[in-house]
Amino acid sequence: MLNTILAKAEAGGTLTREDAVRLLAIENGSQAYYTLLGIANRDARTRFSGRGKIFAQIGIEASPCPANCAFCSLAKDVFAEQNSFVLPIGDAEKTADQLVADGVDELFLMTTANYSREDFLRYGAAIKKHLPDDMRFVANVGDFDEAYAQRLKQVGFTGVYHIRRLGEGVDTQLDPAQRIATLDAVKQAGLELYYCVEPIGPEHTPEEIVDEIFRATEYPVEVMAVMKRVCVPGTKLYARGEISAAELAKICAITELCVRPKRAMGVHEPDELCLMAGANQIYAEVSVNPRDRSLQTEQSRGASIARTKQLLGTAEWQVS
């Protein structure tokens, strides 16, 4: 049974939900584990022509976020109002210039869930002018409808990072149905959806993980990713711990083989193991980062472009 599924995956066949659940049960470190990672690695290197991708995200503000995600450093229960911060628009533009000069492939702008939509559009319009015409530009913001998706498009965004999180509505104060309505708005507006299975913790069942892997297949998703939950000190879910690097690599490989994204397969937290298990894309991060208590994540958890290039190179992904 397991060998049949692995053979199907290797032959480029379409994997089912049941197949994915079975693959998630593979014992880490077993022979089947390395077979799975090897199949995903080969599949990804062929489809992505051996090229690694570097995306960068600029967090433009921090404030106590009413979504109150129990793993996030910006959740209203853990982030102090007096530490609120907005990156001046000129600084955001300079950061974008630097990231472009350093060789980033695609640029993301992030805010907390309730940040002013009008202000976000102003940032988008200003930063767009600093990007090469053919560079993809991605919004990572709270929920919105199709009318706002159209406005994002008008100011120059080409895509949106949006997800229905694992534990949405339980570990967050957001409505899962609203999250899905936003995914639909992205699609209806003709923006590119970037999807991710996140934030994966030790308590998530194979079925929950598989739900989010297969949700991506309901949309046109050409950039897929997996992300483990990071234990941020002071957050409510800190005590639940983290999944291992070995487990993340397994989920990465399975996700890559179930979705077979056309353009890129990303991973957080990035490591060489995932980059040998189907992932070819990682992020540099600047300013605010929900997985970091520092408001200058580039000096803390966030990787620089140089560091991401080095990591991709270590796993023999080509970067320019």
Ligand code: SF4
């Ligand atoms: S993860 Fe995003 S939506 Fe959730 S609390 Fe943090 S900033 Fe808000």
